[in-house]
Amino acid sequence: MSEQQINVAVLGGGSFGTALASIAADNGARVRQWMRDGELVDQINSTHRNGRYLPAYAINPAVTASTDMATVLEDAELVLIAIPSKAFRSVVQAARPWLKPEQILVSTTKGIEQESFLLMSEVLDQEIGFPHVGVIAGPNLASEIADKQLTATVIASHDPLTRTRVQQVLGCRYFRVYASDDRHGVELGGALKNIYAIAAGMAAALGMGENTRSMLMTRALAEMSRFAVAQGANPMTFLGLAGVGDLIVTCSSNLSRNYRVGYALGQGQTLEQAVDSLGQVAEGVNTVRLVCDKARNSGVYMPLAEGLYHVLFDNVPPKDMALSLMMGEQSSDVEFVLPREAVQQAHRNSTGTSSDESGGDGPERT
């Protein structure tokens, strides 16, 4: 950056907050990172390593850690919030006394709030109500960023200043930042793909092949877009990095925690064992519960998410669920091209059944 050195604050001492702090510092910013664990603060400040969440990677020494929110937020132009969704609101409330309207506030969290079904930028709007709010999402495995693998992300905001400043502050030779003004769609993409990453991990552990994974990811995209449209988002956003991009990486990589939870379940662990052995956040476990509940209440058809819900919470064997989904009613490939209802109606016409009789034994196909 050619301008005066910018001050960046990162809230969260986990793997993603640490990776983002290092990018900003590599790019010339002065970075202060807040976390609640004093021992981790000392470790980062003395050894420039985060031994708990990213042990294998060096952190840029221009990042200093602190447990003191006031120190971290003082003079920060950009505040990146990398806190799991369960704790996001409480951390924002703790930060509120030191936040100012001219600051840019960006959530990096890929989850949904349990009680309210709000996305994290909406929590920011509710708690803070300042004008410069955005979200970052995309195929961004923290350890690959820390390893400086070439990576791209999306900054989504209705506010042009937020988009531009984040592109300037984080964009560098190994991290490319694309802009979107569909904040809701980008944020929803980041949260929803975690559901399907669990399913993909499970399928891999069960020995299912590449055709299966490809089918799963593509049908997941159809389902995510359907849900997003019902929520008022633009389905085109799901063709971008925060939709299909993030879906590909988290459904393909053992570095994804959600994928790893699914893999452990596929190997026969219980949900509790799988989550406990991870020791980090896997947002998808909570998201599948919340999204299925919302989809049921709003009449959105989400057979993959619903199937995963039954495997996670009702002890349905994953192989039985996969077979049931395969044997359901025939459906349409891209429903924005050929509506699902048109395929169903054609089947009813050909077999002479009425819509009342066409339920079948299993769920409709995805």
Ligand SMILES: NC(=O)C1=CN([C@@H]2O[C@H](COP(=O)(O)OP(=O)(O)OC[C@H]3O[C@@H](n4cnc5c(N)ncnc54)[C@H](O)[C@@H]3O)[C@@H](O)[C@H]2O)C=CC1
């Ligand atoms: N790790 C990754 O590759 C990526 C993660 N994300 C998202 O970023 C968010 C944060 O994830 P990670 O950094 O990966 O999580 P993590 O599991 O590595 O670390 C979570 C951090 O949050 C802190 N935390 C938890 N509860 C807290 C509380 N009540 N008060 C203060 N701090 C608290 C923990 O101490 C820890 O520092 C998640 O929503 C995740 O989906 C997004 C993109 C990539």
Ligand SMILES: O=C(CO)COP(=O)(O)O
């Ligand atoms: O969102 C991510 C990559 O883009 C990280 O995924 P996990 O939370 O599953 O590790």
